[in-house]
Amino acid sequence: MSTAGAAPEPAIVVDHLRVVRGGREVLPDLSLRVPAGQVVGLLGPSGSGKSTLIRAVVGVQEVAAGSVTVLGHPAGSSPLRHLVGYVTQSPSVYDDLTVSENLRYFAGVAGAGPAAASAALDEVDLVDHVGQRAGALSGGQRSRLSLACALVGDPQVLVLDEPTVGLDPILRRDLWALFARLAGQGRTLLVSSHVMDEATRCDRLLLLREGRVLGDETPAELLERTGAADADDAFLRLVESAAGSGRGSGS
């Protein structure tokens, strides 16, 4: 199956994806590729369609047109259930269960053993909270538990919706280091964020605004192309130049 010499197959392929939510066209016509084995940041302001794209990638979003393919399979199809890990925007764990009960359940669902559960616990640094109820954890701890519940399944593709929201700078740094480590193991990570300065942590960036791709490049390429000092500035310049070239569509 491996095509030696050729460019590696992208892990995620989105082709002319159109999504309408509540009568609003959130993604009018989106096409993009996510390369395998990298941390790809999906950046954009809230309302830009990041969560919708992520939901389409994991196959829980109703789609009006177009296709999403993950590891060669249609998004959400049953071979992917063992291969894709999904971390929702608000932590989706059972508040009335303890940390270890949550992990053991999600490990069991993914067909993994208790060893995977304790390894995941270790990765997100929650070992000291094993017996605590998830509802009693701090916001940051809950979102790390939610991440661990996706890691237990040993996914090849990990899709994370705003995993660093509300975390202090140290935890954010640790989390990005974990993402890099996971990508180093050959996994693909699609991580959304509305915090532009997290762009530098990614191998590659997808800048999204109003359901359209403004940029698809490495952080260095983005800064070079726009001549900006940081990602925030680069984003502003891209928005301005897009508004300049396509007058009448922006407000």
Place this chain on the structure above:
Amino acid sequence: MSTRLTLLTAGRVLRQLRADPRTIGLLLVVPCVLIGLLAWIYDGTRVFDRIGPALLGVFPFVVMFLVTSVATLRERTSGTLERLLTTPLRKGDIMAGYALAFGAAAVLQALVAVAFSVWVCGLDIAGSAALLVVVAVADAVLGTALGLLASGFARTEFQAVQFMPAVVLPQFLLCGLIVPRDDLPSVLHGLSDVLPLSYAVDAMTALATSVDSAASAGRDLLVIVGFTLVALALGSLTLRRRTP
């Protein structure tokens, strides 16, 4: 569907229930308090012997309907359902897991309620008390199945709670508890024939009042199981993986 995943999910639901002792207390105590109250109201008459068995069929149904519809709605709104639907877990595993877990809780509830009715309130049971427990558990699982189905149509917890009177009260009024079903106007009698709670109350009443009632109660039990399976199948249709 997988037995392993169903049992795993049932275990998880029971663990959630165990983490909430107040709910367990309410599940076990409230039916007893209400039955005790009625026994006291009708003290010295034969009325309690008529409606007591029926109540043993009604309470597990109502309580489990409510508990299940709120529990599954929580699963939807907390995002855990969306996450589960991206895992190897199937919809049938989720439905059966819930039915199994609340069915197990219902066994405990039925044992306590029947024991309380017979030993404390002096309810006369002509038939088999064991079968009475079986029917009560079937009723509870029916309540769970309908609760799962109803929660598919509720977007908020307010709506979920409102489904209780909407789904349960008409059945309560027509099941023969207030007026025997044979005395109902013919249209209402026909309507009561297609409502599952009627069969639960028929079975309970037969078991309590007649010695050789096992066969007719068994038929009613089959009808209840049929309704349960249909509700579970319809309920799993409301668990849609892709949402707008």
